[in-house]
Amino acid sequence: xxxxxxxxxxxxxxxxxxxxxxxxxxxxxxxxxxxxxxxxxxxxxxxxxxxxxxxxxxxxxxxxxxxxxxxxxxxxxxxxxxxxxxxxxxxxxxxxxxxxxxxxxxxxxxxxxxxxxxxxxxxxxxxxxxxxxxxxxxxxxxxxxxxxxxxxxxxxxxxxxxxxxxxxxxxxxxxxxxxxxxxxxxxxxxxxxxxxxxxxxxxxxxxxxxxxxxxxxxxxxxxxxxxxxxxxxxxxxxxxxxxxxx
Amino acid sequence: xxxxxxxxxxxxxxxxxxxxxxxxxxxxxxxxxxxxxxxxxxxxxxxxxxxxxxxxxxxxxxxxxxxxxxxxxxxxxxxxxxxxxxxxxxxxxxxxxxxxxxxxxxxxxxxxxxxxxxxxxxx
Numbered sequence: 609x610x611x612x613x614x615x616x617x618x619x620x621x622x623x624x625x626x627x628x629x630x631x632x633x634x635x636x637x638x639x640x641x642x643x644x645x646x647x648x649x650x651x652x653x654x655x656x657x658x659x660x661x662x663x664x665x666x667x668x669x670x671x672x673x674x675x676x677x678x679x680x681x682x683x684x685x686x687x688x689x690x691x692x693x694x695x696x697x698x699x700x701x702x703x704x705x706x707x708x709x710x711x712x713x714x715x716x717x718x719x720x721x722x723x724x725x726x727x728x729x730x731x732x733x734x735x736x737x738x739x740x741x742x743x744x745x746x747x748x749x750x751x752x753x754x755x756x757x758x759x760x761x762x763x764x765x766x767x768x769x770x771x772x773x774x775x776x777x778x779x780x781x782x783x784x785x786x787x788x789x790x791x792x793x794x795x796x797x798x799x800x801x802x803x804x805x806x807x808x809x810x811x812x813x814x815x816x817x818x819x820x821x822x823x824x825x826x827x828x829x830x831x832x833x834x835x836x837x838x839x840x841x842x843x844x845x846x847x848x849x850x851x852x853x854x
Numbered sequence: 855x856x857x858x859x860x861x862x863x864x865x866x867x868x869x870x871x872x873x874x875x876x877x878x879x880x881x882x883x884x885x886x887x888x889x890x891x892x893x894x895x896x897x898x899x900x901x902x903x904x905x906x907x908x909x910x911x912x913x914x915x916x917x918x919x920x921x922x923x924x925x926x927x928x929x930x931x932x933x934x935x936x937x938x939x940x941x942x943x944x945x946x947x948x949x950x951x952x953x954x955x956x957x958x959x960x961x962x963x964x965x966x967x968x969x970x971x972x973x974x975x976x977x
Binding site (some may be wrong): 640658691844 | 873884886887888889892895896899900903907909910912913914917918919921923925926929930934936937939940942944946947951952953954955957958961962965966969970
């Protein structure tokens, strides 16, 4: 390569950073377009989870006694602890975005690792909860057991909540509650698993300095995704665990 | 200041001016939310969580779910505005978020209107 080509090459690329795609006017337009697209994706997610929430709302009104008794099977301490983990992970993610924006590489790696660990912690607690449901045969299907609802005295959680024995036709509807419980928390957990996988990838990229040279779009948009998953849980926790407790 | 830098951008021929204009523009478009704000929001979210757990043990009758949803909506709004930077975002982003929320509430409202207005006692 001759000197003149080298200079010309440099001049051609000097006016914009290397991460600016050529179909965008400038960096701001590129960032705005990426943010807009990310929000459009999140809106499809809102509609997706929104459908599940709507189903929950309608069935809860139809089979109210069954939903109240079934929700007594969930552990508020575990759910509350998970809420704590997830909200804290949202904070560490937000701090990660800040680190990327202010070009703090080590800070960014630390924030991403913390978010990763908190996310795994959430899934760990969720596993403990699912395991208890499996052991008590509260997973909808052929092995579903109604004993906690037909005979609450035999079940510690039902006894603690002061549940009365339920008629068979209403007790059967607790299966609807658990179907929705597993569908909603399961889809939420799938989103967490995807998020954690992407976080793992980002930790390596961040360590290599990918996000701390001015191009923060990926971290920022992943942050939007992670916060969205947090918001879903902010609604899931009270609706599934809390509102039938008093 | 915005007009000033636009004229600067439009008129600038030299590379130096162009760069200065871009740097200034960037500051306008991209607001960096400070860690202090994030900490305050974290504290608010934790207080909200404690509050909603506490409220669930108090018998408020039909208001239990209403209080729980009100607290959840407040927490979600804080997350959207500050963690997700919508408060500092472009009008396009704000409109997108608002349109999405509006569409969801419309669909929810229409679905519920259908369910409450027929087939009583048939389920």
